[in-house]
Amino acid sequence: MKKFSLLLLVLSFVVFLGACGNTTVENSNGSSDKKASEEFPTKPITVIVSFGAGGGTDIGARILLPYVEKELGVPITVVNKDGGGGWVGWTDLLNQKKDGYTIGYINTPNLMTGYLNPELKRNNSLEDFDVIANHVLDYGAIAVRADDDRFETIEDLIEYAKGQELTTTSTGVASDDHVAALKVNKAHGTQFVAVHGSGAVYGKAGVLGGHIDVYFANVGEVTVPEKNGELRVLAVMAPERSDFLPHVPTLEEKGFGEIYSWSARGIAAAKGVDQAKLDIIIAAFEKALNDPEHIEKMENMGLEVKPMYRDEYRNFLTEDEAGVKEVLDLLGW
Template identity: 55%
Template structure:
């Protein structure tokens, strides 16, 4: 083989290798699907951060981390949960609203904490429900009243209420004018109890405070106590809902025991900051709908004591507006 032929063949070989590399890269780019492979050619083209505005270990955190495994499969990119506790949830929500509107940052939002955070006149926030682009509701979680398993002063909700009429008792709260705080105020107004809320960063801290004997009564949600209750590590005295929880079927409601108008619940859904492109938002809403409706996910949530209640963005908005109206009706309890 002469030198001219040698270099000609080498050039052809190099061109073939380059063509194969380009072809391989093209195939990799086009192979993104809902099985966890990233599609770098369209949104989402990188990790998505999910802000959870409460401490790790509570039901909000557990629910988010469990759901995101399914959302991740639908989107085909990593979905990373980051805890940002404080100010009744508003440390995380303010970070969300200050983030880029590129669809790469979303957040878990909890009610009524979200509404009270911007409706409270003393806070003087400019935000409102219109500051968020809603994605979907995931969980609706009724309130509970629980105590340590070795609590001897009261073993039923009736005994607790009677004791609290004569004695000041501390109760847990995940933040000022959060659902637990509002629940304690309702109990005080309706039944003459003397509950005094102790605010902290999340449900995990609340449980720790009660189990450690630092706070008398745990005001939380079904999802926070189901595992503890089933393991007999805590006594749940009552459900603050109109009906019993299917996850704690043997625990009576307060209404059953004669304590009416003692309802408390928290809904948990997801939102992006206002201004995210509609096509990107549609990708998110579709992915969350499939993830939330996934039967395996629903069963996993039930085992964790969390009741799935999917609402699309329009239904979710209606529910949140109704929650706003409900808070308006108890403004006097909050000294607003």
């Protein structure tokens, strides 16, 4: 009987030790996860830019990210993965490990049109992304090669395009520049035909090389080339003139109606990154985006900084998506 009682006592003690051990492991794991978030980041971060080097998105990213590096204390590497109207890069972003060490630029409307296009059969949506911050809001612009003597004004271009086809640049099917050209066609009977490429830099090369007639792009992509004497900007597709191109009229003021176009460029991660890590990244971008030196450098390139974060940025994207859905008929969708 004494032996049996002693055995029970020993077994009870073993069970007690086991329970304590399990509790220690659980607490240890919880503390470890918390510590990992508190120490983040501890290694370089990759930023995917889904358009070619030298385009508006790439230029803006390379201006901003050194200021983000300063806040995070780790190197940031830009990786250009162009193609598919941006979806080569965004697909890669979504397939990366959700650890906060790979984030990327997202561009509207290309992001939305890429999953709204029924032919592509992508099972994606805004819900696949955790938004970090918007960086740029870049209105559309229409330009031609500076020595193209066919078009001195936007009126010359519209009238000419009513009588015969003119090729235009595009960063992909249903990109902002493609949709802008379709809007002008519908409103004024012009015959603009898009030549789809993988980024604005390729479109500009096509125009300057005489292979494409008209450069449908964004203000940030035409400002410097115009100053350099490469391009003549004929109009901007915005509610009012751009501060970067104050001499260039809007389509609206020239009597061509409220035809607006823009590209918003922001930063996001694939959904699933730990919220504590996201908070650290968002805080770093917020400080960097509001750095006066960064803003000045962006303005020198004709790029308008338009910071938005968290719910404000998410709501903006949702509204942008609704706007895309309103023009699906132009794309035959």
